[in-house]
Structure formats: structure tokens, C-alpha cells
Amino acid sequence: MDFYSFAKGVVSSVLKPLYRVEVIGIEHFPKEGGVLLCSNHISNLDPPIVGITAPRPIYFMAKEELFRVPVLKKLLPPLHAFPVKRGMSDRQALRTGLEVLKQGHVLGIFPEGTRSKDGKLKKGLSGVGFFALRTDAQVVPCAIIGPYRPLKKLKVVYGAPIAIDSLRERKASPEEATEYIMSHIQALLDAYQ
Template structure:
């Protein structure tokens, strides 16, 4: 068992007694090929929750500072995290994400860039559209529906992959593609929030 599988088992065992997980739409998750998994962001636990419930291993960007913490610097690469310098245009992180997508991996992204303080979906940054256009991968929208409260239901909903090919063909902007991704996440939230 590799570190990712081990960590996934440990985290799932720790969170499962706390939250009533419900996963919807796994049939929309392509079984192979690169996937840009784009989700709303409502809690610090979103990355591990998405990581343990996704049908395939997910790579996430993590703050570069975390890779300087003695305990974490050995663990983070093993759980598919790669560093990003926040507040800068980090070319290494961009290259790493695109390389992962092109080589058929799953990259998880929170287009809002930070957690929503009121739980409402915010505006997405153009980075999501940039990766969608350059990564030659399927884009799967994802909605996390809380609350993160003990013994309450916590839903993770995957939508149908968004076809980015027409946007690439007409050389659409990264902003336009990001808007489309956010629109799809909003639709998932609306469709499943009250159920």
C-alpha cells in the first residue's frame, strides 16, 4: 500500500464517524484520462474530503510554506500535493499541473481560491479556465454541500464533464471558461442543496 492509499484510509476512518457522507454522480467521473476537478470551497477539510471520496487519486496544490514544515515535507508529495507560491504567478506550479493533466492524472482545484465565508459560491479565478484550456483534460464540476457539523449529511456531487473542445477551437479566454465552470458548479449546488 502506498502512502496515498494509506493516508486515504486513515483520513476516511477518522472522518466517517463524524459526517454522513453521500457521494452523487460518480458515474460522471471518467475512468481514465486527465481530469481537472473543480469544486466550490466551504471548509478547510474540503481537500481531504474530495481526496478520500473521489473515485481516482487527486493531486492538489498546497501552499509552498507547508513544504518547509519538517513533518509535512516528507508526507505532502506522497499524498499527491505539489507546492504553489501564493500571490505570485508560480510558473513551476502551473507547469506541474498541466503536466499532470496531460499525463492522465486528476488535479483538484478550488477556482474561488479561498474558502467562502458565507457558504455562497464566489467568483472563480481565471486559473481554472487556464488549466482547462491548456491541460487537454476533461473538466468535472463538483459541489460540496455542508454543513460540516458532526453527524450531519455532507454531500459531494460530481457533474457531467464539461466539453472544453469548442472553447479551445475558438480560442476562448480563460475567464470565459472559468465562468462556464462556475456556472456548472452553481447548477449542482442548486439542484442538490435542498434534497
């Protein structure tokens, strides 16, 4: 068993009962090929929650500052996390993300870039649109719903893959693709809240 699977088992055994995690729509998750998984962002616990509920290992961009913390610096790479500089175009992070998708893995992204303080979906950053348009990965929207309070139900909803082909064909802008993806996340929030 690799470290990722071991950590997933440990974290799952703690978080699933604590937050009474309910997973909806897991049947929509593509079983193979590159997947761009796009979720809203309401808590620092979102990456582990998505990590333990998704059926495949996920590669996450994590803010560069986390890699300066000695313990996390050793822990994050085997958990498939790679650094991204926030607030600027980080070419290395974009290249790494594209490579993850091209190799047929799952790239998990929180398009808002930072946590939403009020739980409402904020405007997405264009990086997610860039990944959607520059690869042939399937784009899966995800909504995390509920308070992160012990023994209160937390829902993780996976939507069906979003049709991006028409946007790719007419060379839509990353901003337009991002807005389109965000509208699908919002639809999941509206449907399951």
C-alpha cells in the same frame, strides 16, 4: 499498498462516519485520462473530503506556506500535493499542473483560491480556465454541500464532465472558461442544496 492509498483508508474511516458523507454522481467520474476536478471551497477539510470520495488519486495544489511546516513538508508530497504561491502567477505550479494532466492523472483545484466564509460560491481565478483550455483533460465540476458539523450530513456531488471543446476551438480566454466552469459548480449547488 502505497502511502496515498493507506492515508485515504485511514482518513476515510474517520471523516466518512463523522460527517455522514454522501457521495452523489460518482458514475460521472472518468475512469481514465486527464481530469481537471473543480470544486467549491468551504473548509480546510475539502481536499481530504474530495480525496476520499473520488474514485482515483488526486493531485492537489497546496498553498506554499503549508510546505514550510516540518511535518507537512514530509507528508504532502506522498499525498500528491505540490506547492503554489498564492496571489501571483506561479509558473512552476502551472507547469506541474499541466504535466499532471498530460500524464493522464487527476488535478484537483478549488478555483475560488481560498475558502468562502459564507459558503456562497465566489468568483473563480483564471488559472482553472488556463488548465481547461491548455490540455485535453476532461473537466469535472464538484460541489461540497453542508455544514462540517459532526453527524450532520455532508454531500459531495460530482457532475458530468463539462463540454469545453467549443471554448478551446474558438480560443476563449481563461477568464471566460473559468466563468463557464463556475456556472456548472453553481448549478450543482443549486440542484442539491
